[in-house]
Amino acid sequence: MSRTLARHASAEFVGTALLVAAVVGSGTAAARLSPGDVGLQLLENAIATAFALGALILMFGPVSGAHFNPVVSAVDWWLGRRADTGLTGSDLAAYTAAQVTGAIAGSVLANLMFDLPAVAWSQTDRTGGNLWLAEIVATAGLVVLVFALARSGRTATAPAAVGAYIGAAYWFTSSTSFANPAVTIGRAFTDTFAGIAPTSVPGFVVAQLVGGLVAVAALAAWYPRAQRAADSVVMPHLAQETEAR
Template sequence: MTIALPRRLLAEFTGTALLVTAVVGSGIMATALSPDDIGLQLLENSIATAFALGVLILMFGPVSGAHFNPVVSVADWLLGRRSGTGLTAGDLAGYVAAQVLGGIAGAVLANLMFDLAAVSFAGKDRTGGHLWLGEVVATAGLVLLIFALARSGRATVAPAAVGAYIGAAYWFTSSTSFANPAVTVGRAFTDTFAGIAPTSVPGFVLAQLVGLAVGVGLLAALYPDAGDAADQVVVPADGHESHVTRGTS
Protein backbone atom coordinates (compact mmCIF):
# COMPACT_ATOMS: atom_id res chain seq x y z
CA MET A 1 0.00 0.00 0.00
CA THR A 2 1.43 3.39 -1.02
CA ILE A 3 1.01 6.11 1.59
CA ALA A 4 -0.17 9.46 0.20
CA LEU A 5 2.59 12.01 -0.32
CA PRO A 6 1.04 14.72 1.94
CA ARG A 7 1.06 12.27 4.87
CA ARG A 8 4.67 11.38 4.19
CA LEU A 9 5.72 15.01 3.92
CA LEU A 10 3.99 15.81 7.22
CA ALA A 11 5.90 12.95 8.83
CA GLU A 12 9.20 14.19 7.40
CA PHE A 13 8.53 17.76 8.53
CA THR A 14 7.46 16.76 12.03
CA GLY A 15 10.18 14.16 12.51
CA THR A 16 12.95 16.51 11.36
CA ALA A 17 11.56 19.30 13.54
CA LEU A 18 11.53 17.07 16.62
CA LEU A 19 15.03 15.81 15.85
CA VAL A 20 16.41 19.36 15.72
CA THR A 21 14.42 20.24 18.84
CA ALA A 22 16.15 17.33 20.61
CA VAL A 23 19.60 18.39 19.37
CA VAL A 24 19.19 22.06 20.25
CA GLY A 25 17.12 21.62 23.41
CA SER A 26 19.46 19.06 24.95
CA GLY A 27 22.38 21.36 24.15
CA ILE A 28 20.72 24.25 25.96
CA MET A 29 19.89 22.05 28.94
CA ALA A 30 23.43 20.64 29.01
CA THR A 31 24.99 24.09 29.24
CA ALA A 32 22.61 24.97 32.08
CA LEU A 33 23.28 21.78 34.04
CA SER A 34 27.04 21.52 33.40
CA PRO A 35 28.17 25.09 32.71
CA ASP A 36 31.87 24.47 33.34
CA ASP A 37 32.36 21.08 31.68
CA ILE A 38 32.25 21.06 27.87
CA GLY A 39 32.95 17.34 27.70
CA LEU A 40 29.96 16.56 29.90
CA GLN A 41 27.84 18.94 27.86
CA LEU A 42 28.71 17.03 24.70
CA LEU A 43 27.97 13.70 26.41
CA GLU A 44 24.54 14.89 27.52
CA ASN A 45 23.81 16.31 24.07
CA SER A 46 24.93 13.19 22.22
CA ILE A 47 22.99 10.75 24.42
CA ALA A 48 19.76 12.73 24.10
CA THR A 49 20.20 13.00 20.33
CA ALA A 50 20.92 9.28 19.85
CA PHE A 51 17.91 8.21 21.91
CA ALA A 52 15.60 10.75 20.27
CA LEU A 53 16.66 9.70 16.78
CA GLY A 54 15.94 6.03 17.44
CA VAL A 55 12.51 6.84 18.86
CA LEU A 56 11.63 9.19 15.99
CA ILE A 57 12.53 6.54 13.41
CA LEU A 58 10.16 4.15 15.14
CA MET A 59 7.42 6.80 15.28
CA PHE A 60 7.55 8.06 11.71
CA GLY A 61 9.24 5.25 9.78
CA PRO A 62 6.02 3.44 8.92
CA VAL A 63 4.66 6.64 7.32
CA SER A 64 7.53 8.26 5.42
CA GLY A 65 10.58 6.09 5.97
CA ALA A 66 11.91 8.56 8.56
CA HIS A 67 14.66 9.97 6.36
CA PHE A 68 14.80 13.33 8.19
CA ASN A 69 17.83 14.08 6.01
CA PRO A 70 18.18 15.32 2.41
CA VAL A 71 21.35 13.24 1.99
CA VAL A 72 19.44 10.04 2.79
CA SER A 73 16.59 11.01 0.46
CA VAL A 74 18.97 11.83 -2.40
CA ALA A 75 20.79 8.51 -1.86
CA ASP A 76 17.44 6.71 -1.93
CA TRP A 77 16.56 8.39 -5.22
CA LEU A 78 19.98 7.79 -6.77
CA LEU A 79 20.26 4.14 -5.79
CA GLY A 80 16.74 3.35 -6.91
CA ARG A 81 17.04 4.75 -10.45
CA ARG A 82 18.33 1.57 -12.07
CA SER A 83 15.80 -0.78 -10.46
CA GLY A 84 12.81 1.57 -10.36
CA THR A 85 12.66 1.65 -6.56
CA GLY A 86 13.04 4.41 -3.99
CA LEU A 87 11.74 7.97 -4.19
CA THR A 88 10.60 9.59 -7.41
CA ALA A 89 12.01 12.98 -8.39
CA GLY A 90 8.81 14.67 -7.27
CA ASP A 91 8.86 12.88 -3.94
CA LEU A 92 12.50 13.87 -3.48
CA ALA A 93 11.77 17.58 -3.98
CA GLY A 94 8.95 17.41 -1.44
CA TYR A 95 11.02 15.48 1.09
CA VAL A 96 13.93 17.92 0.94
CA ALA A 97 11.66 20.95 1.33
CA ALA A 98 9.81 19.37 4.27
CA GLN A 99 13.07 18.40 5.97
CA VAL A 100 14.67 21.83 5.67
CA LEU A 101 11.54 23.62 6.87
CA GLY A 102 11.23 21.11 9.69
CA GLY A 103 14.82 21.73 10.74
CA ILE A 104 14.21 25.46 11.02
CA ALA A 105 10.93 24.93 12.88
CA GLY A 106 12.64 22.58 15.34
CA ALA A 107 15.28 25.15 16.23
CA VAL A 108 12.63 27.82 16.74
CA LEU A 109 10.62 25.47 18.97
CA ALA A 110 13.66 24.68 21.13
CA ASN A 111 14.49 28.38 21.47
CA LEU A 112 10.95 29.17 22.60
CA MET A 113 10.83 26.27 25.08
CA PHE A 114 13.86 27.68 26.86
CA ASP A 115 12.54 31.25 26.84
CA LEU A 116 14.96 32.49 24.19
CA ALA A 117 14.27 34.62 21.13
CA ALA A 118 12.46 32.53 18.52
CA VAL A 119 15.29 33.16 16.06
CA SER A 120 18.83 34.12 17.03
CA PHE A 121 21.35 33.32 14.33
CA ALA A 122 24.31 31.39 15.68
CA GLY A 123 27.67 33.07 16.07
CA LYS A 124 29.70 29.88 16.44
CA ASP A 125 32.06 29.54 13.47
CA ARG A 126 32.64 25.94 12.43
CA THR A 127 35.00 26.05 9.51
CA GLY A 128 38.21 24.38 8.38
CA GLY A 129 39.36 21.40 6.39
CA HIS A 130 39.50 19.11 9.43
CA LEU A 131 35.84 19.79 10.26
CA TRP A 132 34.75 19.30 6.65
CA LEU A 133 36.64 16.01 6.56
CA GLY A 134 34.78 14.99 9.71
CA GLU A 135 31.48 15.69 7.93
CA VAL A 136 32.54 13.63 4.91
CA VAL A 137 33.37 10.68 7.17
CA ALA A 138 30.19 11.00 9.26
CA THR A 139 27.90 11.31 6.24
CA ALA A 140 29.51 8.54 4.20
CA GLY A 141 29.31 6.18 7.15
CA LEU A 142 25.66 7.00 7.73
CA VAL A 143 24.70 6.34 4.10
CA LEU A 144 26.67 3.10 4.06
CA LEU A 145 25.07 1.91 7.30
CA ILE A 146 21.50 2.64 6.27
CA PHE A 147 21.60 0.97 2.87
CA ALA A 148 23.77 -1.93 4.03
CA LEU A 149 21.08 -2.71 6.59
CA ALA A 150 18.46 -2.54 3.85
CA ARG A 151 20.38 -4.78 1.48
CA SER A 152 21.20 -7.39 4.12
CA GLY A 153 17.65 -7.68 5.41
CA ARG A 154 18.34 -6.19 8.84
CA ALA A 155 16.00 -3.20 8.57
CA THR A 156 14.36 -3.90 11.91
CA VAL A 157 17.52 -2.86 13.75
CA ALA A 158 17.75 0.48 11.91
CA PRO A 159 16.35 2.63 14.77
CA ALA A 160 18.93 1.34 17.25
CA ALA A 161 21.78 1.15 14.74
CA VAL A 162 21.32 4.63 13.29
CA GLY A 163 20.87 6.20 16.72
CA ALA A 164 23.99 4.41 17.98
CA TYR A 165 26.02 5.50 14.96
CA ILE A 166 25.09 9.16 15.31
CA GLY A 167 25.72 9.06 19.06
CA ALA A 168 29.17 7.55 18.50
CA ALA A 169 30.00 9.89 15.63
CA TYR A 170 29.50 12.87 17.95
CA TRP A 171 32.72 11.66 19.57
CA PHE A 172 34.87 10.18 16.81
CA THR A 173 34.46 12.97 14.22
CA SER A 174 36.01 16.42 14.51
CA SER A 175 32.74 18.08 13.47
CA THR A 176 30.56 16.26 16.04
CA SER A 177 28.70 14.66 13.13
CA PHE A 178 26.00 16.93 11.77
CA ALA A 179 25.79 14.63 8.68
CA ASN A 180 22.52 16.26 7.61
CA PRO A 181 21.93 19.43 5.54
CA ALA A 182 18.46 20.05 7.02
CA VAL A 183 19.74 19.80 10.58
CA THR A 184 22.72 22.00 9.66
CA VAL A 185 20.44 24.74 8.33
CA GLY A 186 18.16 24.46 11.35
CA ARG A 187 21.07 24.77 13.79
CA ALA A 188 22.01 28.11 12.22
CA PHE A 189 18.82 29.56 13.74
CA THR A 190 19.91 29.16 17.36
CA ASP A 191 22.81 30.91 19.07
CA THR A 192 23.26 28.13 21.62
CA PHE A 193 25.49 25.11 22.26
CA ALA A 194 24.41 23.32 19.08
CA GLY A 195 24.48 26.38 16.84
CA ILE A 196 26.49 26.90 13.67
CA ALA A 197 27.13 30.32 12.15
CA PRO A 198 25.20 30.84 8.89
CA THR A 199 28.50 31.55 7.12
CA SER A 200 29.72 28.07 8.09
CA VAL A 201 26.66 26.27 6.73
CA PRO A 202 27.70 26.11 3.02
CA GLY A 203 31.01 24.41 3.86
CA PHE A 204 29.28 21.80 6.00
CA VAL A 205 26.59 21.11 3.41
CA LEU A 206 29.16 20.76 0.64
CA ALA A 207 31.15 18.31 2.78
CA GLN A 208 27.96 16.34 3.44
CA LEU A 209 27.31 16.09 -0.30
CA VAL A 210 30.85 14.81 -0.78
CA GLY A 211 30.13 12.27 1.96
CA LEU A 212 26.99 11.26 0.07
CA ALA A 213 29.05 10.60 -3.06
CA VAL A 214 31.61 8.60 -1.09
CA GLY A 215 28.90 6.58 0.63
CA VAL A 216 27.12 5.77 -2.62
CA GLY A 217 30.44 4.81 -4.20
CA LEU A 218 31.22 2.42 -1.35
CA LEU A 219 27.77 0.91 -1.65
CA ALA A 220 28.29 0.36 -5.37
CA ALA A 221 31.53 -1.49 -4.62
CA LEU A 222 30.35 -3.49 -1.61
CA TYR A 223 26.67 -4.01 -2.44
CA PRO A 224 26.29 -3.65 -6.24
CA ASP A 225 22.57 -4.36 -6.07
CA ALA A 226 21.87 -2.02 -3.13
CA GLY A 227 19.41 -0.09 -5.28
CA ASP A 228 17.11 -3.10 -5.34
CA ALA A 229 16.62 -2.58 -1.61
CA ALA A 230 15.81 1.15 -1.77
CA ASP A 231 12.27 0.31 -0.65
CA GLN A 232 13.30 -2.36 1.83
CA VAL A 233 14.56 -0.56 4.94
CA VAL A 234 11.34 -1.22 6.78
CA VAL A 235 9.65 -0.58 10.07
CA PRO A 236 6.30 -2.34 9.58
CA ALA A 237 3.21 -0.37 10.55
CA ASP A 238 1.11 -3.53 10.46
CA GLY A 239 0.67 -6.52 8.24
CA HIS A 240 -0.27 -4.40 5.23
CA GLU A 241 1.69 -1.15 5.36
CA SER A 242 5.43 -0.68 5.48
CA HIS A 243 7.86 1.86 4.13
CA VAL A 244 11.54 2.61 3.82
CA THR A 245 12.98 3.61 7.18
CA ARG A 246 16.10 5.69 7.41
CA GLY A 247 17.12 8.57 9.60
CA THR A 248 20.01 10.79 10.75
CA SER A 249 21.04 13.72 13.00
Protein backbone atom coordinates in the same frame (compact mmCIF):
# COMPACT_ATOMS: atom_id res chain seq x y z
CA MET B 1 0.85 16.52 -4.29
CA SER B 2 -0.95 13.23 -3.72
CA ARG B 3 -2.47 12.40 -0.36
CA THR B 4 0.12 9.66 0.17
CA LEU B 5 3.06 11.95 -0.59
CA ALA B 6 1.54 14.61 1.67
CA ARG B 7 1.46 12.08 4.52
CA HIS B 8 5.07 11.11 3.88
CA ALA B 9 6.22 14.72 3.68
CA SER B 10 4.35 15.70 6.84
CA ALA B 11 6.04 12.83 8.69
CA GLU B 12 9.43 13.98 7.43
CA PHE B 13 8.64 17.54 8.50
CA VAL B 14 7.58 16.64 12.03
CA GLY B 15 10.25 13.96 12.46
CA THR B 16 13.04 16.31 11.41
CA ALA B 17 11.61 19.10 13.54
CA LEU B 18 11.57 16.89 16.62
CA LEU B 19 15.09 15.64 15.88
CA VAL B 20 16.46 19.18 15.72
CA ALA B 21 14.43 20.17 18.78
CA ALA B 22 16.12 17.28 20.59
CA VAL B 23 19.58 18.31 19.40
CA VAL B 24 19.15 22.00 20.23
CA GLY B 25 17.06 21.51 23.35
CA SER B 26 19.39 18.95 24.93
CA GLY B 27 22.38 21.12 24.07
CA THR B 28 20.78 24.11 25.77
CA ALA B 29 19.81 22.06 28.82
CA ALA B 30 23.31 20.59 29.03
CA ALA B 31 24.91 24.03 28.92
CA ARG B 32 22.67 25.19 31.76
CA LEU B 33 22.96 22.06 33.90
CA SER B 34 26.70 21.54 33.48
CA PRO B 35 28.23 25.00 33.10
CA GLY B 36 31.97 25.05 32.66
CA ASP B 37 32.25 21.37 31.66
CA VAL B 38 32.11 21.20 27.86
CA GLY B 39 32.92 17.50 27.77
CA LEU B 40 29.95 16.66 29.99
CA GLN B 41 27.74 18.98 27.97
CA LEU B 42 28.68 17.15 24.77
CA LEU B 43 28.06 13.77 26.41
CA GLU B 44 24.60 14.84 27.56
CA ASN B 45 23.82 16.27 24.13
CA ALA B 46 25.03 13.12 22.35
CA ILE B 47 23.08 10.71 24.53
CA ALA B 48 19.84 12.66 24.23
CA THR B 49 20.24 12.96 20.46
CA ALA B 50 20.98 9.25 19.99
CA PHE B 51 17.95 8.16 22.00
CA ALA B 52 15.67 10.72 20.37
CA LEU B 53 16.76 9.67 16.89
CA GLY B 54 16.07 6.01 17.63
CA ALA B 55 12.62 6.80 19.00
CA LEU B 56 11.76 9.04 16.04
CA ILE B 57 12.77 6.33 13.55
CA LEU B 58 10.41 3.94 15.34
CA MET B 59 7.65 6.55 15.29
CA PHE B 60 7.88 7.72 11.68
CA GLY B 61 9.61 4.83 9.91
CA PRO B 62 6.31 3.10 9.06
CA VAL B 63 4.97 6.33 7.53
CA SER B 64 7.79 7.85 5.47
CA GLY B 65 10.83 5.66 6.05
CA ALA B 66 12.15 8.20 8.60
CA HIS B 67 14.91 9.65 6.42
CA PHE B 68 15.08 13.06 8.16
CA ASN B 69 18.11 13.78 5.95
CA PRO B 70 18.30 15.11 2.37
CA VAL B 71 21.48 13.14 1.66
CA VAL B 72 19.82 9.85 2.63
CA SER B 73 16.81 10.75 0.50
CA ALA B 74 18.97 11.80 -2.45
CA VAL B 75 20.99 8.56 -2.38
CA ASP B 76 17.75 6.60 -2.07
CA TRP B 77 16.45 8.31 -5.22
CA TRP B 78 19.75 7.90 -7.08
CA LEU B 79 20.15 4.21 -6.38
CA GLY B 80 16.51 3.33 -6.91
CA ARG B 81 15.76 5.35 -10.02
CA ARG B 82 16.68 2.57 -12.52
CA ALA B 83 15.18 -0.26 -10.50
CA ASP B 84 11.92 1.63 -9.97
CA THR B 85 12.36 1.48 -6.20
CA GLY B 86 12.84 4.13 -3.54
CA LEU B 87 11.88 7.77 -3.96
CA THR B 88 10.78 9.36 -7.20
CA GLY B 89 12.01 12.80 -8.26
CA SER B 90 8.85 14.45 -6.92
CA ASP B 91 9.18 12.47 -3.69
CA LEU B 92 12.75 13.70 -3.29
CA ALA B 93 11.74 17.32 -3.79
CA ALA B 94 8.93 17.01 -1.24
CA TYR B 95 11.09 15.17 1.28
CA THR B 96 13.90 17.70 1.01
CA ALA B 97 11.59 20.68 1.42
CA ALA B 98 9.89 19.05 4.39
CA GLN B 99 13.21 18.16 6.04
CA VAL B 100 14.73 21.63 5.68
CA THR B 101 11.63 23.50 6.84
CA GLY B 102 11.13 20.97 9.62
CA ALA B 103 14.69 21.48 10.84
CA ILE B 104 14.16 25.24 11.01
CA ALA B 105 10.86 24.75 12.85
CA GLY B 106 12.56 22.40 15.32
CA SER B 107 15.24 24.95 16.12
CA VAL B 108 12.61 27.65 16.67
CA LEU B 109 10.61 25.27 18.88
CA ALA B 110 13.63 24.47 21.05
CA ASN B 111 14.45 28.17 21.40
CA LEU B 112 10.92 28.91 22.56
CA MET B 113 10.84 25.97 25.00
CA PHE B 114 13.92 27.41 26.72
CA ASP B 115 12.53 30.95 26.78
CA LEU B 116 14.95 32.21 24.14
CA PRO B 117 14.23 34.38 21.09
CA ALA B 118 12.46 32.30 18.44
CA VAL B 119 15.27 33.00 15.98
CA ALA B 120 18.79 33.93 17.04
CA TRP B 121 21.49 33.46 14.43
CA SER B 122 24.31 31.37 15.80
CA GLN B 123 27.66 33.01 16.40
CA THR B 124 29.55 29.70 16.57
CA ASP B 125 31.97 29.47 13.65
CA ARG B 126 32.62 25.92 12.50
CA THR B 127 34.94 26.05 9.54
CA GLY B 128 38.16 24.48 8.36
CA GLY B 129 39.37 21.53 6.34
CA ASN B 130 39.46 19.21 9.35
CA LEU B 131 35.79 19.85 10.11
CA TRP B 132 34.77 19.40 6.47
CA LEU B 133 36.70 16.11 6.33
CA ALA B 134 34.91 15.01 9.50
CA GLU B 135 31.55 15.76 7.88
CA ILE B 136 32.48 13.73 4.80
CA VAL B 137 33.40 10.78 7.02
CA ALA B 138 30.34 11.11 9.26
CA THR B 139 27.89 11.42 6.37
CA ALA B 140 29.42 8.65 4.29
CA GLY B 141 29.40 6.29 7.25
CA LEU B 142 25.78 7.08 8.07
CA VAL B 143 24.56 6.51 4.51
CA VAL B 144 26.49 3.26 4.10
CA LEU B 145 25.08 2.03 7.41
CA VAL B 146 21.52 2.84 6.41
CA PHE B 147 21.74 1.08 3.05
CA ALA B 148 23.72 -1.85 4.46
CA LEU B 149 20.92 -2.48 6.95
CA ALA B 150 18.29 -2.27 4.22
CA ARG B 151 20.19 -4.48 1.78
CA SER B 152 20.87 -7.17 4.38
CA GLY B 153 17.29 -7.20 5.67
CA ARG B 154 18.13 -5.79 9.09
CA THR B 155 16.02 -2.63 9.04
CA ALA B 156 14.44 -3.64 12.36
CA THR B 157 17.76 -2.72 13.96
CA ALA B 158 17.89 0.73 12.31
CA PRO B 159 16.60 2.72 15.33
CA ALA B 160 19.33 1.33 17.58
CA ALA B 161 22.07 1.18 14.93
CA VAL B 162 21.54 4.66 13.49
CA GLY B 163 21.11 6.21 16.92
CA ALA B 164 24.28 4.49 18.15
CA TYR B 165 26.26 5.62 15.10
CA ILE B 166 25.26 9.26 15.48
CA GLY B 167 25.90 9.15 19.22
CA ALA B 168 29.38 7.72 18.65
CA ALA B 169 30.13 10.09 15.78
CA TYR B 170 29.59 13.04 18.14
CA TRP B 171 32.88 11.89 19.68
CA PHE B 172 35.00 10.42 16.90
CA THR B 173 34.56 13.36 14.51
CA SER B 174 35.94 16.84 15.10
CA SER B 175 32.73 18.40 13.75
CA THR B 176 30.52 16.49 16.25
CA SER B 177 28.82 14.83 13.30
CA PHE B 178 26.09 17.01 11.87
CA ALA B 179 25.98 14.62 8.85
CA ASN B 180 22.74 16.18 7.60
CA PRO B 181 22.21 19.31 5.46
CA ALA B 182 18.72 19.97 6.84
CA VAL B 183 19.88 19.72 10.44
CA THR B 184 22.86 21.94 9.63
CA ILE B 185 20.60 24.65 8.22
CA GLY B 186 18.21 24.37 11.16
CA ARG B 187 21.00 24.72 13.71
CA ALA B 188 21.98 28.09 12.24
CA PHE B 189 18.76 29.50 13.72
CA THR B 190 19.85 29.10 17.34
CA ASP B 191 22.68 30.82 19.17
CA THR B 192 23.08 28.01 21.68
CA PHE B 193 25.44 25.09 22.37
CA ALA B 194 24.33 23.26 19.19
CA GLY B 195 24.39 26.26 16.86
CA ILE B 196 26.44 26.84 13.73
CA ALA B 197 27.08 30.27 12.22
CA PRO B 198 25.21 30.82 8.94
CA THR B 199 28.52 31.56 7.21
CA SER B 200 29.74 28.08 8.18
CA VAL B 201 26.69 26.28 6.78
CA PRO B 202 27.72 26.13 3.08
CA GLY B 203 31.03 24.40 3.84
CA PHE B 204 29.28 21.78 5.97
CA VAL B 205 26.56 21.15 3.40
CA VAL B 206 29.06 20.73 0.57
CA ALA B 207 31.07 18.29 2.69
CA GLN B 208 27.93 16.33 3.51
CA LEU B 209 27.02 16.09 -0.19
CA VAL B 210 30.53 14.85 -0.92
CA GLY B 211 30.04 12.29 1.83
CA GLY B 212 26.91 11.12 0.05
CA LEU B 213 28.90 10.61 -3.17
CA VAL B 214 31.56 8.67 -1.28
CA ALA B 215 28.81 6.48 0.15
CA VAL B 216 27.40 5.80 -3.33
CA ALA B 217 30.83 4.65 -4.49
CA ALA B 218 31.28 2.48 -1.40
CA LEU B 219 27.86 0.91 -1.83
CA ALA B 220 28.63 0.12 -5.47
CA ALA B 221 31.72 -1.80 -4.31
CA TRP B 222 30.32 -3.51 -1.21
CA TYR B 223 26.57 -3.76 -1.87
CA PRO B 224 26.19 -3.78 -5.68
CA ARG B 225 22.46 -4.54 -5.51
CA ALA B 226 21.62 -1.96 -2.87
CA GLN B 227 19.06 -0.36 -5.20
CA ARG B 228 16.79 -3.36 -4.69
CA ALA B 229 16.37 -2.36 -1.07
CA ALA B 230 15.71 1.35 -1.69
CA ASP B 231 12.08 0.99 -0.62
CA SER B 232 13.29 -0.05 2.85
CA VAL B 233 15.44 3.01 3.63
CA VAL B 234 15.65 3.89 6.54
CA MET B 235 12.76 1.65 7.61
CA PRO B 236 10.11 0.15 5.32
CA HIS B 237 7.09 2.39 5.10
CA LEU B 238 3.56 1.25 4.49
CA ALA B 239 2.61 0.37 0.91
CA GLN B 240 0.65 3.08 -0.87
CA GLU B 241 -2.27 0.75 -1.34
CA THR B 242 -2.42 0.10 2.40
CA GLU B 243 -2.14 3.79 3.27
CA ALA B 244 -4.91 4.74 0.88
CA ARG B 245 -7.46 2.53 2.65
